[in-house]
Amino acid sequence: MTQEEMKSWAFRSEFGQDKVTAYELATRKMRENPTRQRVFFCGPIGRRKRVKHVLRQSGTTFFSYIEPGDRAGNHGGAAGGESLTHRLFKEAIAQLGRTQLRLMNHGDHDVQILEGELETRYPTEKEYYADAFVKFSSDGPLAMKWSSALYIEVEKTHPVPDDKKKYLQGARVPVVEVFVPKRFIYKYDVLSTTDLRELEHRAMIKKTLENGYLMGKVISDPSSIEFLETQLLASSEALRLAQAEAQGMATAASARESALTEQVHSLRQHNSELAMRIAALEADRVEHLRQLAGAHAEEKRFKQMLVSAENKITFRDKWLLALALVLFGLIVLGVAKVPWH
Numbered sequence: 001m002t003q004e005e006m007k008s009w010a011f012r013s014e015f016g017q018d019k020v021t022a023y024e025l026a027t028r029k030m031r032e033n034p035t036r037q038r039v040f041f042c043g044p045i046g047r048r049k050r051v052k053h054v055l056r057q058s059g060t061t062f063f064s065y066i067e068p069g070d071r072a073g074n075h076g077g078a079a080g081g082e083s084l085t086h087r088l089f090k091e092a093i094a095q096l097g098r099t100q101l102r103l104m105n106h107g108d109h110d111v112q113i114l115e116g117e118l119e120t121r122y123p124t125e126k127e128y129y130a131d132a133f134v135k136f137s138s139d140g141p142l143a144m145k146w147s148s149a150l151y152i153e154v155e156k157t158h159p160v161p162d163d164k165k166k167y168l169q170g171a172r173v174p175v176v177e178v179f180v181p182k183r184f185i186y187k188y189d190v191l192s193t194t195d196l197r198e199l200e201h202r203a204m205i206k207k208t209l210e211n212g213y214l215m216g217k218v219i220s221d222p223s224s225i226e227f228l229e230t231q232l233l234a235s236s237e238a239l240r241l242a243q244a245e246a247q248g249m250a251t252a253a254s255a256r257e258s259a260l261t262e263q264v265h266s267l268r269q270h271n272s273e274l275a276m277r278i279a280a281l282e283a284d285r286v287e288h289l290r291q292l293a294g295a296h297a298e299e300k301r302f303k304q305m306l307v308s309a310e311n312k313i314t315f316r317d318k319w320l321l322a323l324a325l326v327l328f329g330l331i332v333l334g335v336a337k338v339p340w341h
Contacts, residue, residue, distance in 0.1 A: 006062035006064060006190045006191070007051060007062060007063035007064070008021060008022050008023070008062060008063070008190045008193050008198075009021040009063070009087070010022075010040035010041060010042050010051050010063045011041045011042065011048060012040060012041075013041065014041050014048050015048075017117070017119070020040065021195050021198070022054075022062045023194050024195055025053045025055070025061070026053075026055045026059070029055055040053065040063060042065075047127075049066075049067065050065070050066045050067065051063040051064060051065050051066060052064055060191050062190050062191070082156075083156075083186075084188065084190065084193060084198070085180060085185050086154055086156055086180065088184075088186055088201050088202050089180050089184055089205060090118060090131040090132045090152070091202055092202045092203075092205035092206045092209065093116065093131075093132045093134070093152060093154075093178070093209070093214070094116030094117060094118050094132045094133075094134070095116060096134070096206060096209055096210060096214075097112070097113055097210060098110070098112050098113060098210050099111060099113070099209045099210055099212070099213060099214045100212070100213040100214070101213070101214055101216065102213045102214065102215045102216070103176065103216060103218050104216075104217050104218075106218045106221065109138055109140055109142045110138060110139065111136045111137065111142065111143070112136060112138070113134050113135075114134075114135040114136055114137060114148070115134065115135045116132060116134045116135075117132065117133045117134075118131070119131070120132070120151065122168065122171070122173055123171070123173065124167070124168070124171045124173065128164065128167075128168070130151035130175070131152055131153055131154045132151075132152040133149070133150070133151050133152065134149075135149055136148055136149075141227065141230075144224065144226055144227045144230065145174075145223050145224060146174035146222070147174075147226070150174050150175075151168075151173060151175045152175075152178055152216075153175060153176070153177045153178070153219070154180065155177055155179050155180070160175075160177055160219055165220065168219065168220040169219075169220045169221075169222075172220075172222035173220050173222065174218075174220060174222055175218070175219050175220040176217065176218055176219065177216055177217055177219050178214055178216035179215055179216065181215070183208075184204075184208075186198075186201055
């Protein structure tokens with residue numbers, strides 16, 4: 001018999017959630033208080049297989065399948081193939097009081113766990129079971145988005161199959177797949193585990209997650225009607241504010257346009273007045289230049305008259321001077337001939 005066929009715990013009934021460990025039953029038997037129950041069950045509800053409790057003389061204790069054909073099967077959930085590491089990790093998750101969900105591209109969310117369950121069936125037609133189910137609250141929008149409910153799958157050797165993912169997404173069920181960190185790997189096997197060792201390991205995981213975070217990825221991300229209504233109201237309000245802002249901007253733009261139109265009209269009128277003033281000044285300038293040109297012509301003509309008059313006066317003066325010199329000379333000669341004594 002392999003260790004995979006040995007189970008360290010089992011359900012007390014075919015449909016209930018009450019569990020018992022092989023170590024617990026062994027302790028009772030060794031205290032001479034044997035349990036009256038002879039048959040136990042492993043597996044998800046509706047597909048559990050019968051197991052019996054085994055206590056060897058060496059003290060080794062475990063549950064073993066009663067039917068030989070059940071030993072080789074993998075019955076999912078709490079049955080075949082589930083390791084102690086996987087079971088203890090999901091049990092610790094169901095016992096959490098708080099943690100931070102780190103959901104990769106879906107962000108980080110501080111949540112308070114209100115209640116937790118193990119081996120919970122999905123609310124779908126197909127008989128799928130989640131490793132754990134929690135009801136939670138959060139300060140952010142996650143609780144409203146997922147209706148405060150979350151189904152958790154603990155990754156084993158392989159992630160959740162694609163066909164199961166698509167089915168759960170179509171069923172609008174919030175599902176997160178979480179990973180078991182190396183530090184949470186249980187170091188005891190089925191033959192060496194005890195209730196105390198499992199209790200201490202769960203307590204360590206619980207304390208670590210409550211003071212830290214639970215890493216995972218979202219494989220189904222539905223939105224509740226309440227969340228969608230809130231988003232719609234928020235979008236409508238944002239649209240209303242944007243429309244009001246746009247209307248305000250349009251009103252301001254219209255007022256600005258009117259003011260600019262008035263300014264343009266005023267500037268055009270001012271430009272027209274300036275053009276008229278410039279035309280008048282240009283006419284005055286032309287008239288002034290015309291008068292100035294006339295004055296220059298008169299000045300030139302006057303100068304020419306002066307030069308002509310000057311030339312005439314100079315010729316006559318020269319003639320008179322010459323005449324005066326002749327007369328003066330005659331007088332001097334005449335005086336020289338008069339006897340003075």
